[in-house]
Amino acid sequence: MSEQHDTTPPRQPAAAHTASRKAALAGGALLAALVAGGVAFWQTRPATPPPKPVALKLETVKVETADIEQVVNATGNVVAQNYVDVGAKVAGQIADVDVAIGETVKAGKLLVTISPAVQNGRIENNRAQLARLKAELAGQNAQLDFAQLQFQRQTQLKAENATREESYESSRMNMYAAAARVDATNAQIQQTEAGIRDDEAIQKQNRIEAPVGGTIVTMNARPGQMVGASQEALMRIADLSRMTVQVPVAEEDVTRLQKGMTAYFTTPGYPGKRWSGKLRQIMLLPTDDSGRHGKKAFYTVLFDVANPSRELMSGMTADVYFVLARVEHALTIPLSLVTKPGLDGTQGVKVVAEGGKLEARRIKIGIRDGERAQVLSGLKAGEQVLLPANPPAPAAPAQ
Structure with missing residues (x-):
């Protein structure tokens, strides 16, 4: 026969049971007191005022009169608008520079002197030779005049059969020879004069003068510098x-x-x-x-x-x-208010009317600069235009 076990919990003592009931009653009383206090506070609390309406602040700009211009x-x-580059015309060595950068010169002013490639002695020799040739020419012209007279006399005598044929021919040859000597001397004189003119021209080119008046703005010349006839500009006059x-x-x-x-x-x-x-x-x-x-x-x-x-x-x-x-005294608004126009060439804005009400307007924009745009129609000076909450990108300037 199997063994049986008793599973019934042990019976608590009477004193412990009484204490448990008292604690439960106390907790219930405390809860009831709290509930009653909360109800009383809620019924007697001060009334909460309703929230005040928040006024919406509008940002506006004033239509102003101003001068406006559209630019590129x-x-x-x-x-410098007008200038001349001055260079050397002959080869040589710069002997002296008579001007400096920033100096104002007149036309004909001496700028640079170049050591002459043609010596002054050669010009003097040519002039002396020219004087000698002219003296010889004077004597030869006298001889030619005498020879012509002799020939005329012999011609008359021949017509009268009063002279010999040899005398006549001799006078004629003497006249021709005298004339040839005169022509040769004249040719030598012309050649010498041409040489003198060339030498003088070369010598003059050794003195570089200002072709125009102005200010020396660049300078590439210095004493002792060698230059050639094809030398780049020595200076610029502007x-x-x-x-x-x-x-x-x-x-x-x-x-x-x-x-x-x-x-x-x-x-x-x-x-x-x-x-x-x-x-x-x-x-x-x-x-x-x-x-x-x-x-x-x-x-x-x-x-x-x-x-x-x-x-x-x-x-x-x-x-x-x-x-x-450019327009003077034009009605203008900030460029941030300009948007892409409609098909009629106008755009919309909101204007603050009397009493603070907003009024929709159609305006036409004219020229604009980097900050403001001209208003051709739709607004008056002094009116307040509402700024958009999110300003659009400014429209491209009219072409």
């Missing part, structure tokens, strides 16, 4: 009273330029000062190394400016503005 901007250089601005302009902009339009520029050397002129010429061929192998083409544009005070110097940098259009 490029960077170029100032160069007229600095009028300068030319050379500007390389990109191909997409040069088509907007035209001869006679206004252009002005500034230069770092004179901050705040402006020079202006008229576009003179647009070169038809691109500048070197542009427009090849897929590179953008640039074309040289020229315009002239007066420089009476000689402030501008050749080589200065010029920040150039070609004026495409």
